[in-house]
Amino acid sequence: MPQEFYFEKCSTHPGQLIKFYCSECKKEACKKCKDNGHVNCRDIAHLPTLASDIQKSDELINFNKNMDQLSKDIKDTEKLLNAKSEVIKKQEENATDACIEHSNKLIATYKQQHQDLIDEFDKKMEETIARLKKERLELLQKVSEKERQFEEKVRKAETNIKEEVVKTNTNFKKLKFEHLNLVGNLKALTVDLEQAQKLGQNCELLIKLKLVKQMCKQIQVTTGQIQHSYIQQYKLLVSDIPPKVKSLENQKRFFSFDKVHASGVERRLTFIFDINHEFDCITSLLVLSEHTLLASDYDRCSLVIFSLEKSNAKYIKEIRFKTQPCGMTKVSDHKVAVTFPNKEKIRLITFSEEIKVLDTTEIPGHGFCFGIAHSNNYLVVSYYKSFTGSIKILNMLGKIVKSFNKDDNDQNLFPIPDFLTVSPDNTMIYVSDWSSNTVTCLTFDGKVKAIYKDDQLKRPQQLAVDEYESVYVCGCHSNNVHQLSHDLTKVKILLDNSHGILRPTSIAYCRKHKRLFVRMDYSSKIKVFNVSLE
The missing domain is CATH 3.30.160.60 (Classic Zinc Finger)
Incomplete structure (x- = not known):
C-alpha cells in the first residue's frame, strides 16, 4: 500500500x-x-x-541546484529594470517640466499683450474719462474671458501632450509590472516549496515544484524581453510664440510629439581592444558567428579567420585561393558567399564547426562582381565597369532574377558601387559608391528611396547594419565612420581621428555582442568597439 x-x-x-x-x-x-x-x-x-520518491528525484535535486543561478539572474534583471525605469522616469520629468515651462510662457505672453492694449487705452482715458471708464470695464471683461478660454486651450494641449509622454514605453512598463509580479509570486511559491520539503509533504512538494518550474520559464522569457527591450526615444517640440494676440488665439497647436526611430538614436562606442594582424590588403570583414570573424585579403588571395574571445581576438587560419576575393556575405551559420571579380565568379564556401572548409561550390558571377549580400535565399551583387555600375539579384544557382542600373529618370544609378548590405527586414538595399561619395537606399525592385551625400563623407566603402536598422559606413578618405538612420538621415559621425581612425575601409557588426569591427588601410590592427544606445 x-x-x-x-x-x-x-x-x-x-x-x-x-x-x-x-x-x-x-x-x-x-x-x-x-x-x-x-x-x-x-x-x-x-x-x-x-x-x-520526489525527495530523491533528479528533478528536485536539479531544481534546487538551479535556484541559486535563477536568483542571481533575477537580481541582475532587477538592477536592469531599475536602470531602465530611471531613464524613462527622467524622460517623463524632463518632458513634463518643458510642457509646464512653455505653457507658462504662452500664457504670460498672451496676458502681457493684453496688458499692453489696456495700457494704450488708459492713455486715452484723460480725454474721454467718463466714456472710456465704461469701455475699459467692458474690455476687461472681454479680455478676462478670452484669457480664460486661451488658458483652458493651452492647458488642454499641455494635458494631451503629457498623456502622450506617459503612454510612450507603455509596453516596457507593462513588461516591468509582469516581471515583478512573476518574481513576487515565485518568491511566495518558493517559500511554500521549501516548507513542504522540510515537512516531508511530498504531494504538496510535487505540485509546488511543477508550478515553480512553469513560473521560472515565464521569468526567463520576460528577462530576455527586458534585456532586449528598446526604450522609445522622442522629441518634444514647442511652437514659436507669435507677437500678436490674434495669432495666439488662432494658433491650433502649441506642442508636437515626435517619436525617434531606433535607427536615428545616437550610438555610443566604447573601445574594447585591437585585433593585431599582418595582412596588408583586407578588403572586407564578415562576422560569421559570435566566435568567428572573417576577412578577405585581396593581395594575398585569401580568406583570413580570426577567433573572437570575450576580451581579445587572434588570427587562427588563412585559406588561400588562386585569385583575389573581395566581398563576402553570410548565407547560413557555416556558409558564406565570396565574390572573385577578376574571375567573374562567386564561390559558396561551407565550413565545419572547427572552421575547416567542407565544401566549395562555384556559380557564375556575370561580370566584375564586387559587393555581395544575402537576403531570403537570394544574392544581391554589385557590379561596375568603366564608371557604369549595376545591381543584380541572383538565385543560389547563380541565375539572374533581377537587374537594375538606372533610376526613374533613366539616369545611371552608380558609377562605382563597391559595397552593399541589406536591412534586417530584407526590404531595403544600401549601396556605397566610391566615385560619387554617396550611399543609396533602394528597394528590391530598384526604386530609389533615399541618397545620402555629405561633405564629411569621402570615398565610402564597406557598410554594416545593426538590428535597429542603423547604417554604418566607412569614409576612407574622410577618415571617419558615419551613423545613418534607416532612411539615410545623418545621425552623427560615429568615429574619426580622435578614435584612432585613419582610412577605414572595412566594417562589420556583431548583433549577438553588439560589437563593431573597423579595419583601416596601412594598419596592422582591426579596432573593436562595444555599441550602445545613447
Missing part, C-alpha cells in the same frame, strides 16, 4: 480527495475527474505513488 497521502479535496467534486496527477494535462485529479475528464490521457498516475 502507498505510504503517502494527500488530503486536499477536489474543487470540482468537494466530496472526493485528490489522488491522481495527469502529466499530460499537468493537473491533479480526484477519482471522478480521472474517470470523466482524463479518459484519453495516457500518462495519469496515482499521486502518492508518483510522489513517493
Whole structure:
C-alpha cells in the first residue's frame, strides 16, 4: 500500500480527495475527474505513488541546484529594470517640466499683450474719462474671458501632450509590472516549496515544484524581453510664440510629439581592444558567428579567420585561393558567399564547426562582381565597369532574377558601387559608391528611396547594419565612420581621428555582442568597439 497521502479535496467534486496527477494535462485529479475528464490521457498516475520518491528525484535535486543561478539572474534583471525605469522616469520629468515651462510662457505672453492694449487705452482715458471708464470695464471683461478660454486651450494641449509622454514605453512598463509580479509570486511559491520539503509533504512538494518550474520559464522569457527591450526615444517640440494676440488665439497647436526611430538614436562606442594582424590588403570583414570573424585579403588571395574571445581576438587560419576575393556575405551559420571579380565568379564556401572548409561550390558571377549580400535565399551583387555600375539579384544557382542600373529618370544609378548590405527586414538595399561619395537606399525592385551625400563623407566603402536598422559606413578618405538612420538621415559621425581612425575601409557588426569591427588601410590592427544606445 502507498505510504503517502494527500488530503486536499477536489474543487470540482468537494466530496472526493485528490489522488491522481495527469502529466499530460499537468493537473491533479480526484477519482471522478480521472474517470470523466482524463479518459484519453495516457500518462495519469496515482499521486502518492508518483510522489513517493520526489525527495530523491533528479528533478528536485536539479531544481534546487538551479535556484541559486535563477536568483542571481533575477537580481541582475532587477538592477536592469531599475536602470531602465530611471531613464524613462527622467524622460517623463524632463518632458513634463518643458510642457509646464512653455505653457507658462504662452500664457504670460498672451496676458502681457493684453496688458499692453489696456495700457494704450488708459492713455486715452484723460480725454474721454467718463466714456472710456465704461469701455475699459467692458474690455476687461472681454479680455478676462478670452484669457480664460486661451488658458483652458493651452492647458488642454499641455494635458494631451503629457498623456502622450506617459503612454510612450507603455509596453516596457507593462513588461516591468509582469516581471515583478512573476518574481513576487515565485518568491511566495518558493517559500511554500521549501516548507513542504522540510515537512516531508511530498504531494504538496510535487505540485509546488511543477508550478515553480512553469513560473521560472515565464521569468526567463520576460528577462530576455527586458534585456532586449528598446526604450522609445522622442522629441518634444514647442511652437514659436507669435507677437500678436490674434495669432495666439488662432494658433491650433502649441506642442508636437515626435517619436525617434531606433535607427536615428545616437550610438555610443566604447573601445574594447585591437585585433593585431599582418595582412596588408583586407578588403572586407564578415562576422560569421559570435566566435568567428572573417576577412578577405585581396593581395594575398585569401580568406583570413580570426577567433573572437570575450576580451581579445587572434588570427587562427588563412585559406588561400588562386585569385583575389573581395566581398563576402553570410548565407547560413557555416556558409558564406565570396565574390572573385577578376574571375567573374562567386564561390559558396561551407565550413565545419572547427572552421575547416567542407565544401566549395562555384556559380557564375556575370561580370566584375564586387559587393555581395544575402537576403531570403537570394544574392544581391554589385557590379561596375568603366564608371557604369549595376545591381543584380541572383538565385543560389547563380541565375539572374533581377537587374537594375538606372533610376526613374533613366539616369545611371552608380558609377562605382563597391559595397552593399541589406536591412534586417530584407526590404531595403544600401549601396556605397566610391566615385560619387554617396550611399543609396533602394528597394528590391530598384526604386530609389533615399541618397545620402555629405561633405564629411569621402570615398565610402564597406557598410554594416545593426538590428535597429542603423547604417554604418566607412569614409576612407574622410577618415571617419558615419551613423545613418534607416532612411539615410545623418545621425552623427560615429568615429574619426580622435578614435584612432585613419582610412577605414572595412566594417562589420556583431548583433549577438553588439560589437563593431573597423579595419583601416596601412594598419596592422582591426579596432573593436562595444555599441550602445545613447
